[in-house]
């Protein structure tokens with residue numbers, strides 16, 4: 001019988017041992033004051049180059065610089081991005097890369113998502129490791145490999161190692177804008193649905209659960225999400241737990257060499273909206289906000305799916321009605337006719353397309369394990385209504401309109417998100433069992449949780 005591994009508490013230190021790239025992690029109140037000691041431990045006899053934007057330099061960069069200088073660590077002139085429109089774009093990577101070429105100091109990225117991603121890629125380009133100093137618990141990318149950078153107008157993930165050492169001062173993190181912490185909380189909540197997707201992929205023999213990665217991503221999750229009011233109050237201990245859980249998620253991805261532990265159908269919605277260049281009130285909603293709405297959406301989907309008698313699924317009829325890959329390709333090319341990423345979508349979808357024989361075996365397996373699987377998934381998720389109120393409490397969006405996604409678009413996003421990535425998720429389940437229309441009619445219908 002499929003079962004996710006039993007959760008045992010795992011400390012950051014244990015998780016760190018399994019991380020393939022990051023060697024040092026310090027999350028503590030007042031940690032900035034230990035920046036010099038920490039830097040020396042992981043970069044002995046090296047000089048440092050602070051990288052920040054004007055805001056993050058004020059928040060923490062200047063202090064880090066002073067602490068390093070005071071202890072005698074040579075520091076080159078900090079690189080401060082002054083463009084008010086600074087974001088994780090390729091031109092800023094090039095700007096930093098050329099600066100880094102002028103010295104051999106170790107980059108110390110002081111900031112959150114964008115500063116970290118830009119420094120991660122630029123450091124890799126000059127064959128240097130780097131240190132990250134987080135200024136907000138806004139996402140799980142500090143300890144993740146790969147940098148999410150906008151290149152040629154589209155957001156892409158560039159392969160590059162995670163930082164060698166990461167320091168986060170919870171006194172700084174708790175003073176970050178409330179919506180940044182709420183973003184991190186929402187991004188963390190995605191591990192609920194991502195975990196559920198992994199449980200299914202494991203039960204069907206598509207992608208087995210790696211016990212260690214599972215522990216790292218899931219063990220501290222409920223504890224970190226458990227008291228949204230304290231997160232909202234910027235309670236130091238609660239922010240510390242949130243930060244550690246986000247860092248562990250990154251280590252989990254480092255260990256397993258895939259984003260599977262932290263990313264399922266909910267991240268596919270967010271990727272889709274990125275590919276569509278979605279903006280609201282003139283700017284792209286934060287990663288965590290998109291992911292939070294999608295996590296709620298997928299939770300609602302799961303909740304309904306678990307009420308359906310899939311143990312009695314009519315496998316013959318599902319297989320008889322399963323379109324050919326050519327039919328799908330036609331649909332995809334029609335749907336994305338005007339988009340420059342259509343070839344990529346076809347490639348991703350083709351990689352996971354099951355033939356009728358594969359589908360038959362898969363659906364037979366699904367119906368035979370369904371009663372147990374249903375319980376395992378129930379144990380993994382937080383009920384929709386509860387999760388919605390948790391997100392609301394921390395100050396994250398809890399209705400799709402709050403990030404500028406109308407209900408009709410949210411409904412369309414199901415099939416579009418299914419197409420764009422090869423990862424097997426609950427979206428594959430609803431389309432392959434041909435229950436998608438029934439599910440969506442329920443979710444968006446008169447009494448459904450996603451009704452307008």
Ligand SMILES: [Zn+2]
Nearest residue numbers: 140187287291
């Ligand atoms: Zn994420």
